[in-house]
Amino acid sequence: DGGITQSPKYLFRKEGQNVTLSCEQNLNHDAMYWYRQDPGQGLRLIYYSQIVNDFQKGDIAEGYSVSREKKESFPLTVTSAQKNPTAFYLCASSAIDSSTDTQYFGPGTRLTVL
Amino acid sequence: GQNIDQPTEMTATEGAIVQINCTYQTSGFNGLFWYQQHAGEAPTFLSYNVLDGLEEKGRFSSFLSRSKGYSYLLLKELQMKDSASYLCAVMDSNYQLIWGAGTKLIIKP
Numbered sequence: 001d002g003g004i005t006q007s008p009k010y011l012f013r014k015e016g017q018n019v020t021l022s023c024e025q026n027l028n029h030d031a032m033y034w035y036r037q038d039p040g041q042g043l044r045l046i047y048y049s050q051i052v053n054d055f056q057k058g059d060i061a062e063g064y065s066v067s068r069e070k071k072e073s074f075p076l077t078v079t080s081a082q083k084n085p086t087a088f089y090l091c092a093s094s095a096i097d098s099s100t101d102t103q104y105f106g107p108g109t110r111l112t113v114l
Numbered sequence: 115g116q117n118i119d120q121p122t123e124m125t126a127t128e129g130a131i132v133q134i135n136c137t138y139q140t141s142g143f144n145g146l147f148w149y150q151q152h153a154g155e156a157p158t159f160l161s162y163n164v165l166d167g168l169e170e171k172g173r174f175s176s177f178l179s180r181s182k183g184y185s186y187l188l189l190k191e192l193q194m195k196d197s198a199s200y201l202c203a204v205m206d207s208n209y210q211l212i213w214g215a216g217t218k219l220i221i222k223p
Contacts, residue, residue, distance in 0.1 A: 040122075040215060041215055042118065042201070042203075042212075042213030042214050042215045042216065043157075043201070043203075043211075043213040044213075045210065045211075058210075090156055090157070100145060100162045100164075101144075101145075101205065101209060102147065102159055102162060103147075103159075103211065104159065105156035105158070106156060107155065107156050108154075108155070108156050110154075
């Protein structure tokens with residue numbers, strides 16, 4: 001089955017710790033994205049990547065880092081510099097050369113900082 | 115600035131029809147998307163409009179007027195499983211998605 005997987009589904013972290021969220025896709029999509037979702041707000045773009053070994057900051061990149069060493073994988077690290085990391089994190093991917101660039105989402109990771 | 119507006123919450127009755135509106139102001143336009151998101155889950159793609167008019171897909175239809183910066187999602191023959199949030203998103207001139215905050219739809223028996 002083709003799709004996007006994220007792990008873990010729930011994650012708890014102590015203040016001051018870095019944590020890495022996994023995102024893997026087997027859709028052969030070139031582009032991958034990380035969003036953050038908070039109650040009552042639209043999705044906000046953290047980072048995106050359109051090609052291996054290249055990525056760009058989104059609207060709220062501060063306190064986050066990413067890597068894109070493989071086409072299938074786009075892990076997100078939430079660092080201790082992120083002031084309010086508790087949120088629902090969504091990974092998405094899209095085929096750049098499609099007519100619509102529709103983004104498809106993984107199941108999400110809910111991060112709670114204790 | 116870029117802005118997407120949609121109602122925060124709507125209530126409808128099972129079997130009825132509901133229209134969820136979305137207005138937008140963005141720098142450029144490369145299409146408008148509607149997604150459905152059940153509580154605690156990921157958004158799932160419903161529809162895409164880039165030209166004016168109505169796109170019908172089963173019980174769901176989506177309309178776009180680019181001159182008015184306006185779209186709506188029409189849900190017919192509502193079912194309890196349609197209780198979810200509906201997200202409107204516009205792709206701007208940089209091919210980035212700008213997201214509305216979503217409309218929570220509550221279906222009552």
